[in-house]
Amino acid sequence: MTWYTEQWSNECNFSIKYEKELHSEKSPFQQIDFYQGKEFGTFFTLDRLMMVNEKDEFIYHDMIVHPAFATNPNIKKVLIIGGGDGGTAREVLRYPSVEEVVMVEIDERVFRLCQEYLPVTAKGVEEDKRMELRFEDGLAYVKNAPDASFDLILVDSTDPISVGEGLFTTAFYQECYRVLNKDGILINQHESPYFAEYAENMRKARKKIKAIFPITNVYQYHMPTYPSGHWLFGFASKTFDPVKDIRVEDWKSFGLKTKYYNTDLHVGAFQLPSYVKEALETD
Ligand code: AAT
The missing domain is CATH 2.30.140.10 (Spermidine synthase, tetramerisation domain)
Incomplete structure (x- = not known):
């Protein structure tokens, strides 16, 4: 031990x-x-x-995927950047209406090892006919992707150090904007408000995304094993507001059983504590 x-x-x-x-x-x-x-x-x-x-992955993977689908139930083409464990793809693939999922993970070893040791997230992902798996840098991929080719981009990335750094840049967010269609939504791993280093990453990401997308929000969830347990995703969108435009009945009609996400929590998750709001509003 x-x-x-x-x-x-x-x-x-x-x-x-x-x-x-x-x-x-x-x-x-x-x-x-x-x-x-x-x-x-x-x-x-x-x-x-x-x-x-294995114990808290359901929280992160529910929250990175389902709020976007409850805001726009017509999502058909999804791009996942990172997410090598497969958990994000697993949740996306639960929607029968999704036609195509491209997952761009820089490190093939993460995916192969998760297939071996972490079937709870990786099992069945590679076998799904709608999946296209690519092992390359996410920033390079979006630079070469055609305009308006995805309904949803999910940035399931590590922190902005080493290989993950490029996924927290203005250049990357601009490419995401271009690659999204007119109703496109971008969800990104948005760090945490509590400890100083993570809060600084959170603030910087917010500032960059706000300068590019017309609708930008940050939402929270409780992740026991990430620093402080209080963690965030960014929601950036061209058309839909995640709170005002939520399609409760449409989402419920998918009939998905989720352990963390539900449509009441969806609305609440966008209501942030005052100190977080203030930090996000400070330039
Ligand atoms: N599903 C939750 C797991 C992760 S892992 C994030 C993945 O992003 C890793 O597999 C890493 O290899 C991949 N990644 C990092 N940089 C890039 C890049 N430039 N292009 C493509 N993939 C990349 C997220 C954990 C969040 C932790 C928060 N503390």
Whole structure:
């Protein structure tokens, strides 16, 4: 028995006890480690930061996918950037109305190892006929993608350090805008308001996206294993407002059973604490 410890700030650590280290390697892009423990089940880290575990992955993957579909139930073409564990694709593929999903993950090793050790997120993704899997840089992919070719872009990325950095740039958000159709929605991993370093990332991302999209929002969810447990996604859109335009009955008619997301929570998730609102409004 030993402990996986992650530094959440200079003065605060988070630890999980694990029984077994399942795998460890350095890919061309990052350090990858898989562990098995009791409390959170199997989990993996990239560059020693928690990415996914069996116990709370449903929260993140429900929240990155379903609010967009409840805002626009006619989404057919989806681009996922990152998301190598497969959890985001798994939730998108639950919609029979989705026709095409392109997933662009920079590190094939993350996906292959999740197929081996984390079937809860990766199983069945590669086999779905609607999936196109590409192992390349997401920023390079959007630069070359045609105009107005997707209804939804989901940026399921690591933090803005090392390989994930390009996915937090103005150039990337501009390409996303161009690649989205006229009703397009962009959802992005938006960091956290609580610890200073993450809050700074959050503020910077907000400022850049706000300068490009006409409708921009930030929404929150509770993620026990990410620093502070309070985590955010960005919702940027060309036409639809996620709160005013929510299509409750249409979403319910998909008949999806979700463990975290529901349409009441959808509305509440966009109501942010005052200190978060203030931080997001400060230039
Ligand atoms: N589904 C929740 C898991 C993740 S992992 C994010 C993925 O983004 C990783 O597999 C990483 O390899 C991939 N990635 C990073 N940079 C790029 C890039 N430039 N192009 C394509 N894929 C990339 C998200 C965890 C969030 C953690 C928050 N603390």
